[in-house]
Amino acid sequence: MSGVxxxxxxxxxxxxxxxxxxxxxxxxxxxxxxxVRDYFELNRSVTDQGQLAKFFEEAKSNLxxxxxxxxxxKSYPHNKIIIEEPSPAQI
Amino acid sequence: xxxxxxxxxxxxxxxxxxxNIQCQPYSSAAARPVGLSQTExxxxxxxxxxxxxxxxxxxxxxxxxxxxxxxxxxxMLPFMISDFGNPHSRTHVYGWDTEKAxxxxxxxxxxxxxxxxxxxxxxxxATESNNIAIKGVAxxxxxxxxxxxxxxxxxxxxxxDSCRYLENEGFKVTYxxxxxxxxxxxxELEAAITAETSLVSVMTVNNEIGVIQxxxxxxxLCRSKKVYFHTDAAQAVGKIPLxxxxxxxxxxxxxxxxxxxxxxxxxxxxxxxPRIRLEAQMSGGGQERGLRSGTLAPPLxxxxxxxxxxxxxxxxxxxxxxxxxxxxLINGIQSQMEQVIRNGDPERTYPGCVNLSFAYVEGExxxxxxxxxxxxxxxxxxxxxxEPSYVLRAIGADEDLAHSSIRFGxxxxxxxxxxxxxxxxxxxxxxxxxxxxxLWEMVQEGIDLKxxxxxxx
Numbered sequence: 001m002s003g004v005x006x007x008x009x010x011x012x013x014x015x016x017x018x019x020x021x022x023x024x025x026x027x028x029x030x031x032x033x034x035x036v037r038d039y040f041e042l043n044r045s046v047t048d049q050g051q052l053a054k055f056f057e058e059a060k061s062n063l064x065x066x067x068x069x070x071x072x073x074k075s076y077p078h079n080k081i082i083i084e085e086p087s088p089a090q091i
Numbered sequence: 092x093x094x095x096x097x098x099x100x101x102x103x104x105x106x107x108x109x110x111n112i113q114c115q116p117y118s119s120a121a122a123r124p125v126g127l128s129q130t131e132x133x134x135x136x137x138x139x140x141x142x143x144x145x146x147x148x149x150x151x152x153x154x155x156x157x158x159x160x161x162x163x164x165x166x167m168l169p170f171m172i173s174d175f176g177n178p179h180s181r182t183h184v185y186g187w188d189t190e191k192a193x194x195x196x197x198x199x200x201x202x203x204x205x206x207x208x209x210x211x212x213x214x215x216x217a218t219e220s221n222n223i224a225i226k227g228v229a230x231x232x233x234x235x236x237x238x239x240x241x242x243x244x245x246x247x248x249x250x251x252d253s254c255r256y257l258e259n260e261g262f263k264v265t266y267x268x269x270x271x272x273x274x275x276x277x278x279e280l281e282a283a284i285t286a287e288t289s290l291v292s293v294m295t296v297n298n299e300i301g302v303i304q305x306x307x308x309x310x311x312l313c314r315s316k317k318v319y320f321h322t323d324a325a326q327a328v329g330k331i332p333l334x335x336x337x338x339x340x341x342x343x344x345x346x347x348x349x350x351x352x353x354x355x356x357x358x359x360x361x362x363x364x365p366r367i368r369l370e371a372q373m374s375g376g377g378q379e380r381g382l383r384s385g386t387l388a389p390p391l392x393x394x395x396x397x398x399x400x401x402x403x404x405x406x407x408x409x410x411x412x413x414x415x416x417x418x419x420l421i422n423g424i425q426s427q428m429e430q431v432i433r434n435g436d437p438e439r440t441y442p443g444c445v446n447l448s449f450a451y452v453e454g455e456x457x458x459x460x461x462x463x464x465x466x467x468x469x470x471x472x473x474x475x476x477x478e479p480s481y482v483l484r485a486i487g488a489d490e491d492l493a494h495s496s497i498r499f500g501x502x503x504x505x506x507x508x509x510x511x512x513x514x515x516x517x518x519x520x521x522x523x524x525x526x527x528x529x530l531w532e533m534v535q536e537g538i539d540l541k542x543x544x545x546x547x548x
Contacts, residue, residue, distance in 0.1 A: 019330070023161075023169075026157075027150070027158065027504040027505075027506065028161055028504065030506050031503065031504045031506075032161075035405070035408070038405075038408045042408070058355065062162075065161075065162060065165050066161070067163035068165060069162075069164065069165055072164075072168075073161070079145050079146065079147045080145065080146055080147065081147050081148070081149060081150075082146045082147070082148060082149060082463045082512075083105075083149065083508055083509065083512050
């Protein structure tokens with residue numbers, strides 16, 4: 001059947017989380033991870049293939065968005081916040 | 092022939108700057124760690140100094156302004172790079188593209204609040220929107236004999252200042268008092284409306300104590316008395332559900348930077364059915380239906396539109412997250428300390444704005460003790476003076492409680508770790524300050540402070 005395979009969904013989810021970890025800003029990093037999880041949770045039980053395809057396109061464009069924004073954020077000076085956990089990408 | 096290796100300019104400058112750091116890290120020779128040379132000690136100190144000044148505090152002041160969402164920045168950037176046209180240019184593609192983007196942003200804002208895109212005009216912020224609404228309506232309807240405006244005592248400074256300006260021009264203004272919980276009394280509002288009233292202005296969510304006014308009921312009341320209703324929804328849009336198809340609101344001010352959008356942009360909703368007329372405050376080429384002349388800034392307008400469309404999709408998720416954090420903060424502090432009062436109605440408030448009064452602790456010293464956390468006591472526009480905020484005075488808080496109030500702003504980007512850190516720090520600092528306070532000692536012994544006659548010297 002046409003539609004996005006489970007493997008493709010898992011891959012885009014992991015890609016989104018991995019891209020979110022590139023944010024130098026603590027608040028944006030944690031927010032992006034949380035929001036990706038929230039969106040996947042919210043639409044967990046959707047079965048309509050048309051809607052799923054639309055969501056997949058949105059996920060892909062959001063991934064590009066996050067990659068652009070992390071690149072921009074890294075190009076400018078940045079100060080850490082007092083309780084920052086080290087980002088996995090920065091260890 | 093190879094050149095002899097030499098220290099490059101950059102490294103030479105670094106070594107010189109390190110050597111030149113003037114520091115006396117240890118007060119006595121006895122405290123100096125053994126086995127380290129002077130340069131090594133200086134290096135260690137320099138590193139620590141660099142680290143401490145490089146750490147920023149936790150941001151808990153979302154009512155003052157909010158961080159710009161990266162998705163909003165992503166929508167704005169093309170218009171600051173290559174799509175730089177003037178949206179009012181009708182003759183070339185630069186203008187057409189930016190006009191299309193601005194109209195799309197207008198539709199996104201309208202969709203968030205349940206309005207028609209033709210009813211939205213872009214302004215430079217909620218302050219300008221409030222000015223246009225209040226002064227515009229007052230001046231337009233003065234001709235037909237209506238010269239009375241009603242507002243509340245807890246409004247934002249821009250609304251109160253606009254009303255004072257109108258008073259100087261000869262209008263009559265009624266400043267309604269609020270009850271102890273921050274909400275206005277509908278009976279008092281009804282009694283204050285006269286045949287000469289043209290406008291009632293009540294903000295939806297207060298920026299200092301977070302109370303949500305009964306906008307639906309006020310709208311019904313004003314419509315029944317044929318009085319126009321303006322609401323300053325800067326802190327409410329995108330945070331609580333607002334549907335202007337149901338609420339009988341004629342004018343609504345929206346602020347970009349409270350909504351995780353850019354600073355410098357806002358919007359004003361002006362109802363078309365039934366029509367409300369305004370006198371324009373900015374004269375010029377007649378843009379924005381003649382109500383606000385001036386070239387629109389495509390990056391800012393697109394940013395506001397993107398922020399509104401994100402808010403529309405995520406309002407439930409944000410609300411769940413912010414409510415959980417807000418409960419965690421309040422319960423965390425109130426369970427570990429007594430005499431911490433929340434200002435404002437406990438149910439009809441927006442959870443992201445928590446205003447707590449720590450009794451027997453001075454507010455400014457508490458803020459200075461909490462220097463790792465970016466907070467405010469009172470709103471940003473009044474914090475320069477040492478007076479307690481007029482909003483707290485209007486809700487009838489005691490002078491000493493008003494002085495010791497702190498506003499915690501929780502937003503979309505706040506994390507659980509930040510709230511836990513805040514709770515721990517607040518409790519620790521407040522307990523430390525209370526231990527130093529003689530008033531607290533007297534209260535612990537059971538003396539009622541109100542019965543003491545303080546002598547003047």
